[in-house]
Amino acid sequence: MATAVLTDSRLLRDSAVKKSDGFWIGALHRMRRNRLAMASAIFLIALVLVAIFVPVFYRYTYAQQDYSAVTQGPSLTHPMGTDQLGRDIMIRLIFGARISLTVGIVVQTVIMLIGVPAGLIAGYFGGKFDTAIMRTVDVLYAIPSLLFVIIIMTFLRGTFSGKPTGIWSGVAQLDDRTGGLVGVYIGLGIIGWLTVCRIVRANTLSLKEREFAEAARALGATSGRIMFRHLLPNTVAPIVVAATLGIPLAILAEAGISFLGLGVIPPMPSWGLMISESIPSMRAHPHTLIFPAVLLSLTVLAFNFLGDGLRDALDPWMKR
Amino acid sequence: MNNRSGYIIRRVLFLFPTLFVVYTLTFFLIHATPGGPWSQGEKPVPPIVLKHLNEAYGLDKPVWQQYVDYLWNILHGDFGPSFSSRSQSVTDIMRETFPVSLQLGLLAMLIALGVGLPLGILGALKHNSFLDYLSGFVAVLGISTPAYVTVSLMVLIFANTLHLVPTGGWDGIWSTKALIPAIALALYPAAVLARYMRSSMLEVLSADYIRTARAKGMSSWTVIVTHALRNALLPVLTVAGIVLADVITGSFFVETVYQVPGIGRYFVDSITKHDYPVILGTVLLYGAVVAVMNLIVDLLYPMLDPRMSN
Numbered sequence: 198m199a200t201a202v203l204t205d206s207r208l209l210r211d212s213a214v215k216k217s218d219g220f221w222i223g224a225l226h227r228m229r230r231n232r233l234a235m236a237s238a239i240f241l242i243a244l245v246l247v248a249i250f251v252p253v254f255y256r257y258t259y260a261q262q263d264y265s266a267v268t269q270g271p272s273l274t275h276p277m278g279t280d281q282l283g284r285d286i287m288i289r290l291i292f293g294a295r296i297s298l299t300v301g302i303v304v305q306t307v308i309m310l311i312g313v314p315a316g317l318i319a320g321y322f323g324g325k326f327d328t329a330i331m332r333t334v335d336v337l338y339a340i341p342s343l344l345f346v347i348i349i350m351t352f353l354r355g356t357f358s359g360k361p362t363g364i365w366s367g368v369a370q371l372d373d374r375t376g377g378l379v380g381v382y383i384g385l386g387i388i389g390w391l392t393v394c395r396i397v398r399a400n401t402l403s404l405k406e407r408e409f410a411e412a413a414r415a416l417g418a419t420s421g422r423i424m425f426r427h428l429l430p431n432t433v434a435p436i437v438v439a440a441t442l443g444i445p446l447a448i449l450a451e452a453g454i455s456f457l458g459l460g461v462i463p464p465m466p467s468w469g470l471m472i473s474e475s476i477p478s479m480r481a482h483p484h485t486l487i488f489p490a491v492l493l494s495l496t497v498l499a500f501n502f503l504g505d506g507l508r509d510a511l512d513p514w515m516k517r
Numbered sequence: 518m519n520n521r522s523g524y525i526i527r528r529v530l531f532l533f534p535t536l537f538v539v540y541t542l543t544f545f546l547i548h549a550t551p552g553g554p555w556s557q558g559e560k561p562v563p564p565i566v567l568k569h570l571n572e573a574y575g576l577d578k579p580v581w582q583q584y585v586d587y588l589w590n591i592l593h594g595d596f597g598p599s600f601s602s603r604s605q606s607v608t609d610i611m612r613e614t615f616p617v618s619l620q621l622g623l624l625a626m627l628i629a630l631g632v633g634l635p636l637g638i639l640g641a642l643k644h645n646s647f648l649d650y651l652s653g654f655v656a657v658l659g660i661s662t663p664a665y666v667t668v669s670l671m672v673l674i675f676a677n678t679l680h681l682v683p684t685g686g687w688d689g690i691w692s693t694k695a696l697i698p699a700i701a702l703a704l705y706p707a708a709v710l711a712r713y714m715r716s717s718m719l720e721v722l723s724a725d726y727i728r729t730a731r732a733k734g735m736s737s738w739t740v741i742v743t744h745a746l747r748n749a750l751l752p753v754l755t756v757a758g759i760v761l762a763d764v765i766t767g768s769f770f771v772e773t774v775y776q777v778p779g780i781g782r783y784f785v786d787s788i789t790k791h792d793y794p795v796i797l798g799t800v801l802l803y804g805a806v807v808a809v810m811n812l813i814v815d816l817l818y819p820m821l822d823p824r825m826s827n
Binding site for chain 1: 531534535538539542543546547549550551657658660661662663665666669670672673677762763766767770773774784785788789796799800803804807808811
């Protein structure tokens with residue numbers, strides 16, 4: 198399998214990478230030399246483990262209120278103190294980590310499921326398909342994305358809370374059961390695929406002219422087979438980088454819309470919601486603001502470092 | 518030349534379908550959202566009053582007719598009355614609040630340019646040094662911290678604890694009240710500009726003409742300023758245009774937390790109040806700002822860099 202990867206997205210710079218069996222192994226070696234990226238990976242793995250296992254045996258739940266201990270500072274019983282309703286901040290933060298990480302990954306999946314096929318089709322078939330898809334992308338790019346997300350979320354929140362019928366009723370029930378997360382996935386997913394679509398299209402455009410694609414065509418492979426078995430595997434590297442760098446964007450967007458009260462539904466703890474709840478009383482109880490704010494920034498920071506590290510590792514020709 | 522003017526005309530004409538799609542999408546999304554603008558108060562509105570209100574504001578008509586009517590009015594510069602504060606028209610509100618956001622955004626942009634560009638240049642000149650890593654770290658930190666976190670932490674430290682600046686409000690850009698919102702809003706664009714400036718500068722510094730200039734015996738200062746910087750700034754300018762649109766339209770978190778009476782804060786309020794005309798007006802205004810900035814950048818770039826003109 199001595200095919201070649203050509204990456205000409207803005208994320209990966211113009212460079213041709215000879216792919217051999219050792220491409221991913223080599224990338225892993227380069228990655229391990231990047232201390233910042235490795236530290237970030239360790240931090241994120243630790244966060245995932247804590248988010249999965251700590252709520253199982255922790256002595257409070259995220260919605261449990263203790264009116265005898267409202268807005269207390271850190272103590273032995275509440276390691277990070279309690280919030281305005283006497284809820285333990287540590288368990289809320291840990292549960293918030295579950296939400297942020299899930300949002301990051303699910304939203305990225307939705308984005309990939311839309312953006313990758315759209316980019317492949319636009320790049321491979323060209324012509325009318327290309328025009329239709331890329332004009333849609335251009336127009337959607339012209340709308341400030343946060344603004345659009347806010348409008349979509351307002352629509353979804355209103356529709357879901359209004360006892361909808363038909364196809365919406367199932368989605369609304371699911372949304373209700375997940376504390377508003379399904380709405381967040383939809384809202385962030387349908388606006389976020391533009392960049393991935395552009396990257397995949399640009400790669401497809403150059404890859405489809407290559408010999409291996411031509412050979413596959415000459416052998417009578419169908420378009421679908423060429424796109425998904427030949428072109429897509431050679432675009433994996435930029436897609437991986439785009440996905441890793443997209444996760445922190447999704448986490449920030451979820452925190453932002455939850456901050457505005459359009460994201461997850463209380464008492465579900467989202468870091469953005471916790472930050473907005475703490476602002477009115479932050480002067481008297483700064484710990485209710487500082488813990489979620491710092492954890493949100495740290496997590497996003499770690500994903501960004503990891504994404505940068507991956508990009509450098511997957512693109513050894515880049516000037517360092 | 519003919520080709521070029523054709524391109525400009527096509528780009529300018531593309532503004533209209535873009536804004537039309539923005540209008541259509543927003544219009545149908547907010548009209549499909551259950552709950553009307555009148556059901557907000559503590560007391561439910563009597564049915565007869567509701568009927569009259571709907572008639573007075575044209576909400577009893579079929580949606581497609583409202584869509585056409587409103588589009589017609591917008592094309593004549595009339596965005597209609599605000600539903601929540603009925604004495605004001607949307608145009609009045611925008612005229613009152615948008616300049617505040619614009620001033621705040623421009624101030625933030627100045628700060629971002631003043632911090633981001635030197636940070637990026639330093640990072641590239643002292644490549645792989647401690648300074649480079651520090652500037653890179655600061656840049657990623659700026660990208661990773663949402664503005665509402667920065668604002669609230671800054672209020673906590675500089676206003677509540679150190680009492681250096683007020684805790685909120687707006688008094689024009691010359692007041693100390695502008696410091697916290699402007700700096701918080703500037704952090705993200707500063708980080709983005711620093712990253713682009715660094716990579717652009719690195720690319721230029723490794724170019725052959727820089728080596729030639731050095732070989733000719735020019736002082737390194739002259740090489741950096743007249744040769745490298747000039748060329749490295751070009752791609753950054755395009756980013757700066759898009760970043761500026763982001764800064765102007767992205768201030769609602771900062772405005773909400775710091776109680777700045779700008780259009781972003783008004784927009785957030787209008788969403789919870791189902792104030793359709795204000796939502797539509799704001800989205801169209803924002804869409805126009807973004808589209809026009811993109812247009813300016815695309816048209817300006819070939820003029821600054823003749824190589825790009827085809």
